[in-house]
Amino acid sequence: MNSIKIIPRKLKGVVDIPPSKSISHRAIICAGLSEGKSIIENMIFSDDISATIEGIKSFGVDLEFKKAKETYDVLVNGKGKVDLINDIIDCRESGSTLRFLIPIALMQNKEVTFVGRGKLCERPLDVYYKLFKQKGIEFRNENGRLPLKVKGPIMSGTYEVEGNISSQFITGLLFVLPLLDGDSKIIITTNLESKGYVDLTLDVLKSFGIEIVNDNYRQFLIKGNQRYKATHFKVEGDYSQAAFWLTAGVLGEEVVCRNLNLNSLQGDRVIIDIIKAMGGNITIEGQSLISNTSNSKGIVVDVSQCPDLTPIITVLAALSNGTTRIVNARRLRIKESDRLKAIATELNKLGAEVLEFEDGLVINGKEMLDGGVVDSWNDHRIAMALAIASIRCKKPVIIQNYDCVKKSYPNFFEHFKELGGEVYE
Numbered sequence: 016m017n018s019i020k021i022i023p024r025k026l027k028g029v030v031d032i033p034p035s036k037s038i039s040h041r042a043i044i045c046a047g048l049s050e051g052k053s054i055i056e057n058m059i060f061s062d063d064i065s066a067t068i069e070g071i072k073s074f075g076v077d078l079e080f081k082k083a084k085e086t087y088d089v090l091v092n093g094k095g096k097v098d099l100i101n102d103i104i105d106c107r108e109s110g111s112t113l114r115f116l117i118p119i120a121l122m123q124n125k126e127v128t129f130v131g132r133g134k135l136c137e138r139p140l141d142v143y144y145k146l147f148k149q150k151g152i153e154f155r156n157e158n159g160r161l162p163l164k165v166k167g168p169i170m171s172g173t174y175e176v177e178g179n180i181s182s183q184f185i186t187g188l189l190f191v192l193p194l195l196d197g198d199s200k201i202i203i204t205t206n207l208e209s210k211g212y213v214d215l216t217l218d219v220l221k222s223f224g225i226e227i228v229n230d231n232y233r234q235f236l237i238k239g240n241q242r243y244k245a246t247h248f249k250v251e252g253d254y255s256q257a258a259f260w261l262t263a264g265v266l267g268e269e270v271v272c273r274n275l276n277l278n279s280l281q282g283d284r285v286i287i288d289i290i291k292a293m294g295g296n297i298t299i300e301g302q303s304l305i306s307n308t309s310n311s312k313g314i315v316v317d318v319s320q321c322p323d324l325t326p327i328i329t330v331l332a333a334l335s336n337g338t339t340r341i342v343n344a345r346r347l348r349i350k351e352s353d354r355l356k357a358i359a360t361e362l363n364k365l366g367a368e369v370l371e372f373e374d375g376l377v378i379n380g381k382e383m384l385d386g387g388v389v390d391s392w393n394d395h396r397i398a399m400a401l402a403i404a405s406i407r408c409k410k411p412v413i414i415q416n417y418d419c420v421k422k423s424y425p426n427f428f429e430h431f432k433e434l435g436g437e438v439y440e
């Protein structure tokens with residue numbers, strides 16, 4: 016088992032925020048579906064992005080990688096259609112890869128097998144299964160788990176989708192319906208959670224020449240026979256990752272986050288408002304966000320539109336004055352781990368007071384935590400959140416299974432050290 020020991024230190028300094036994972040997935044897919052050469056600037060090869068890259072290659076897309084300082088430029092040569100060259104797609108542990116690539120596999124009529132690892136094998140796909148039954152699309156799985164075999168073709172038409180299980184099903188359909196013969200409509204049958212991710216999809220699609228009409232998130236109207244246009248695309252910084260460093264600044268000393276688009280459509284940009292509402296000090300200087308030592312306080316946070324922020328908000332809450340309530344968080348249980356249980360259990364081991372409820376958490380904040388041995392539950396966001404909690408622990412924090420951070424942020428602990436963190440692997 017891999018573990019890391021962190022000696023409590025206040026972090027301070029400048030961090031270049033890595034490129035957005037969500038936007039990177041979308042850009043690779045859109046470039047892969049275009050005819051001709053696209054360039055995607057500012058990419059890193061986290062495990063999830065590597066899974067999408069390998070997946071898109073299976074559809075006959077060529078990619079080349081050019082190193083540019085800490086990141087890469089990716090040259091993508093698409094054929095404008097799916098030309099299956101490998102019929103087994105390993106999505107590793109990436110929900111986005113799985114749910115985005117399934118509809119693409121259905122654009123041709125050979126069977127494709129999707130495999131995965133860890134918790135991904137049991138993360139829900141029922142939204143697709145229900146649609147496949149309605150549309151006569153063949154699929155087979157092992158008791159609802161991966162591996163999943165699917166066989167196209169998918170046709171244009173009306174797709175009724177629940178919006179409160181995962182927005183990733185909507186994104187998956189939005190990639191392929193514009194390419195089909197005939198117009199389509201996606202009707203959202205419940206309230207839509209994670210709206211910001213659908214906004215990101217529509218925005219990246221637009222950059223690649225695909226137009227979708229968003230009727231107030233109740234339905235999406237999609238003209239058929241559209242074509243993706245190869246383009247030069249730059250991936251902006253990731254607010255879900257910046258959230259860790261912005262919180263580190265509030266709990267420690269001044270942390271400057273560079274490489275963020277201050278007008279980004281990323282739903283997790285709301286971390287700025289959440290930290291400020293908790294009394295955290297965040298300012299803007301040029302293109303950077305600066306967070307600084309503050310006395311934070313408990314509030315009520317609705318995470319239905321920003322689920323990925325929950326672990327780090329819980330850390331801030333555990334070290335704030337008073338009580339914080341995290342509400343509308345049920346979907347956190349179907350991510351890489353049961354994130355409500357994982358963060359409550361592990362922060363309590365460090366001496367925090369976190370109560371777990373069916374669809375939320377109640378956190379009674381403390382000035383300091385004790386420290387101790389915790390586990391990541393093989394979940395990158397739990398590992399990173401626990402690392403930030405160490406800033407205000409009295410004794411060292413040992414995180415077991417810490418290397419899962421590579422799922423989204425392979426150099427997280429390098430950045431942690433650059434900010435003055437003392438860690439022993």
Ligand SMILES: O=C(O)C1=C[C@@H](OP(=O)(O)O)[C@@H](O)[C@H](O)C1
Nearest residue numbers: 037111181182183209212322323
């Ligand atoms: O579309 C995306 O890039 C994502 C959507 C969200 O999932 P849900 O829509 O399932 O909440 C988020 O949790 C995930 O990390 C990335």
Ligand SMILES: C=C(OP(=O)(O)O)C(=O)O
Nearest residue numbers: 108109110111112323350
């Ligand atoms: C839930 C996440 O990703 P995915 O759903 O793509 O596995 C995440 O990055 O926190």
